Amino acid sequence: MAERLDTPKAARRTLLPRVRVEQDAFGKISEGIARFMGTPRFLLYMTVFCLLWLGFNTWGPESLRFDSAALGFTALTLMLSLQASYSAPLILLAQNRQTDRDRVSAEQDRQRGERNLADTEYLAREMAALRIALSEVATRDFVRSEIRNLLEELDEKETERAEAARADGAERPGLDSPLPRTAQPPRSGTRDARRTSGGARRADAPPEPR
The missing domain is CATH 1.20.5 (Single alpha-helices involved in coiled-coils or other helix-helix interfaces)
Structure with a gap:
């Protein structure tokens, strides 16, 4: 029966305990070693070490010599080979980490460039809209x-x-002169005029028969 994919697999028991190495810490150590090996100080230390090795095994007391010159300094050749065999993987590991770092940096630069391009296009559109709006706005001189x-x-x-x-x-000079006002009888004499007119009518009337 096939195992279900939604359930975690049980941990397998091993005779030897598993050693968990933190990748980041090991990568930092390897980068430090690779950087040190690429400096002039490492070359100076390596040259001094080889000179001391050769000088002691050549002119040192015979009872204390541990690497024979007759055999071509076999121990020194073995140590240099081991150093080269370990340094090459460390340098490759440091290069891989640097490549990953460069890839992440390039991706971030690409995203930043896209954002800058989008911002530039947005600002260009806004400037064009402002120019169009300003062309329609009346200026002070206008x-x-x-x-x-x-x-x-x-x-x-x-x-x-x-x-x-x-x-x-x-053409009409008479229109410019003011018009004369008609004389109006006083208001207070209206009743007297009515009385006099009434009295005159009565005097003109024929006498009544007796």
């Missing part, structure tokens, strides 16, 4: 010129009206 034109038109109309009024006055 408003002043329009007000000046309106004032000139009003002045021309006023002068035309004044000239027309002067021409009408010259």
Whole structure:
């Protein structure tokens, strides 16, 4: 029966305990070693070590020599081979980490470039919209010129009206003189006039028969 994919697998028991190595810590150590091996100080230390090894095994006391010159310094050759065999993987590991770091940096640069491009396009569109809006807005000089034109038109109309009024006055001079007012009887004498008129009518009337 096939195992279910939604259930975790049981941990297998081993005779030897598993050693968990933190990848980041081991990578930092390998990068430190690779950086140190690529410095002039490492070359100086390696040269001094080899000179001391060769000098002691060549001119040192025979009883204390541990690497024979007759055999071509076999121990020194073995140590240098071991050093080279370990240094190569460490350098490759440091290069892989640097490659991953460069890849992440390139991705971040690409995303940053896309954001900058989008921001630039947005600002360009906003600037174009502002230019279009400003082209439709009346400027101070335009408003002043329009007000000046309106004032000139009003002045021309006023002068035309004044000239027309002067021409009408010259054609009809009697209209300019004030009209005489008619004499109006006083209001207080209306009753007396009525009485006198009534009395006159009564005097003109024929006498009544006796």
